[in-house]
Amino acid sequence: MKFNRISVIVAAVMVMALVAGCSASSGNSKKKVTLAYVAWDSEIASTYVVKEVLEQKLNYEVELMQVDAGPMWAGISDGSADAMVAAWLPTTHASYVTKYNGQYEDLGPNLEGTKIGLVVPQYMDINSIDELTDVVGDTVDHTIIGIEPGAGIMMSTEKVLDEYKLREKWTLLESSSAAMTQQLEKAYANKEPIVVTGWTPHWMFAKMDLKYLEDPKNVYGGDEQIHTIARKGLKEDQPEAFTFLDQFNWTPDEMAAVMIQIQEGETPEAAAKAWVEQNAEKVDAWIKK
DSSP states (O other), rough: OOOHHHHHHHHHHHHHHHHHHHHHHHHHHTEEEEEEOOOOOOHHHHHHHHHHHHHHHTTTEEEEEOOOOHHHHHHHHHHHSOOOEEETTTTTTTTHHHHTTTSEEEEEEEEEEEEEEEEETTTSOBBBGGGIIIIITTTSSEEEOOOOOTHHHHHHHHHHHHHTTTTOOOOOEEOOOOHHHHHHHHHHTTTOOOOOEEESOOHHHHHHOOOOOOTTSSSOSOOOEEEEEEEEHHHHOOOHHHHHHHHHHOOOOHHHHHHHHHHHHHHHHHHHHHHHHHHHHHHHHHHHH
């Protein structure tokens, strides 16, 4: 009888522990968010600032999922990621909007006034894409330094090669954001000609005297916005996180401040933390219910 009583007590304790464990696990899941992003300097800056606010101000556990643009959109659309703050619209990511239409929630722009195109140093005697063959053709290796394959700017640049009839002489080199800027900095230091895929905001415009080549055929489109995109159901599952993501917005100059700190050697975590601490009033407005 004594044995049975002890067994019952032990069993009860085990059940209570199991329930507590489940509750704790459930509680953690309710405060966890997965953010998808691409490894562009601009999106690293914005994603880490959002991560810092979610963790330090709203007590969320944040998982980061670094992927290319296609998997980023797919992850939000199939629910394997909760949100991203890296959708370049209406032109750069237009193909993904078409592909995943109706499978995500667009929370609107978090940054206004972005731009993409072909970028060269100011010292180059060229001002328009349609001058590339005639003006630059004999002085460079006919290579446009690109970034990750599948990025919207790469898709647009492929169209540029066709629209401006450059494909026979010019090659678009698949690379990465980091590799592109490294090659640009090296060429710039030696005053060598170079053509790269570029976008604003980006720290390279603060570090070097650069210019966009005019795009008379408007293949790249005009000024764009960066939008916040969330998975379906996030508002119901994570209302506090959803409210913050919906209210998150900043300027190109504010983003550039974080990008430059990272480029100069700060970790993304440290740069984001410093910016959030220095902009408490703006951050408070983001998380206000």
